[in-house]
Amino acid sequence: MTDEPSPSGTAVVLVDRGQLPAAAVPLLRSNVDVYATEAVGLGLPPAPADLTERALAGPLLLVTDNLDEPVAAALLARGASVIATPRPVGGGLLDAVAVMDRLRSPGGCPWDAEQTHETLRQYLVEECFELLEAIEDGDRTALREELGDVLLQVLFHARIAQESADDPFSVDDVAVELVAKLVGRHPHVFAGGDPAVRDAGTQQVRWEELKQAEKRRESSVDGVATGQPALALAAKLAQRTARAGLPEDLLPRNGDTGSRLFDLAALAKRAGDDPEGELRSVSRRFAQDVRAAEAAARAAGLDPSSMDPDSWRRFWPRHPR
Numbered sequence: 001m002t003d004e005p006s007p008s009g010t011a012v013v014l015v016d017r018g019q020l021p022a023a024a025v026p027l028l029r030s031n032v033d034v035y036a037t038e039a040v041g042l043g044l045p046p047a048p049a050d051l052t053e054r055a056l057a058g059p060l061l062l063v064t065d066n067l068d069e070p071v072a073a074a075l076l077a078r079g080a081s082v083i084a085t086p087r088p089v090g091g092g093l094l095d096a097v098a099v100m101d102r103l104r105s106p107g108g109c110p111w112d113a114e115q116t117h118e119t120l121r122q123y124l125v126e127e128c129f130e131l132l133e134a135i136e137d138g139d140r141t142a143l144r145e146e147l148g149d150v151l152l153q154v155l156f157h158a159r160i161a162q163e164s165a166d167d168p169f170s171v172d173d174v175a176v177e178l179v180a181k182l183v184g185r186h187p188h189v190f191a192g193g194d195p196a197v198r199d200a201g202t203q204q205v206r207w208e209e210l211k212q213a214e215k216r217r218e219s220s221v222d223g224v225a226t227g228q229p230a231l232a233l234a235a236k237l238a239q240r241t242a243r244a245g246l247p248e249d250l251l252p253r254n255g256d257t258g259s260r261l262f263d264l265a266a267l268a269k270r271a272g273d274d275p276e277g278e279l280r281s282v283s284r285r286f287a288q289d290v291r292a293a294e295a296a297a298r299a300a301g302l303d304p305s306s307m308d309p310d311s312w313r314r315f316w317p318r319h320p321r
Contacts, residue, residue, distance in 0.1 A: 020063070052078060220244035230261075242270050248270070
């Protein structure tokens with residue numbers, strides 16, 4: 001092999017799902033020699049072993065469905081251009097759906113084939129919390145990965161629902177319903193305007209009004225997921241009832257621990273804070289301080305498990321005030 005670039009005109013044509021890019025059609029009808037990798041076929045001559053050497057003598061085209069295929073990669077390394085149909089935003093979702101279908105189909109993964117909505121519940125919760133942690137850490141690499149893991153749960157549940165004998169639906173049905181919801185609840189964007197929406201705050205109020213009318217809810221707290229963490233549940237109930245005009249003096253204030261926690265969460269939410277996030281942030285800092293104190297104790301030759309209260313105070317991190 002040489003490091004000489006291929007002559008101008010040599011190109012690798014990428015076939016996507018059996019479709020040739022429109023830009024390649026005129027070239028395929030020209031007098032340029034055209035070859036195809038074995039997986040593509042299309043009635044074209046197969047790529048010979050010396051194709052990269054032939055490219056040094058004159059322009060040619062290689063039609064392939066994989067740019068990493070050895071012959072295609074060799075041509076690209078010598079300067080061949082790529083002719084491909086630009087994939088639309090969201091095109092990768094089709095690949096994800098296809099992979100999920102393969103995993104659940106006969107001959108796929110035995111573990112994936114055995115899962116149900118119920119068995120996957122724990123993973124959905126875990127992946128959501130891992131995504132939340134990536135957001136709080138500001139870790140964009142983890143954020144991208146965890147978003148994919150949450151997307152996997154959506155695809156998984158939709159694929160299982162598609163197989164149901166009772167009211168089956170597919171991932172397309174899920175997407176269609178989501179689009180209808182988003183369009184219906186944003187009339188100021190998709191319906192030529194909405195005088196009730198002037199800013200983000202009024203949009204949030206309008207969203208709740210449209211949702212309540214759409215779902216024919218009779219109560220301001222209908223639809224609040226009671227299975228969420230207790231602090232977040234209290235904050236959500238406080239937010240909903242505040243929009244309904246419930247006065248603060250009607251919040252639970254019986255003096256017991258639960259009422260005091262509810263009152264604190266409700267007042268924080270009504271003040272615009274996120275009590276669940278605030279408590280998680282303090283808890284994470286506390287866990288970091290515990291680890292730092294234990295590490296300092298080990299560095300001093302002390303077993304953290306044997307520390308008394310004075311030792312904990314000695315090694316506790318001193319944060320600037």
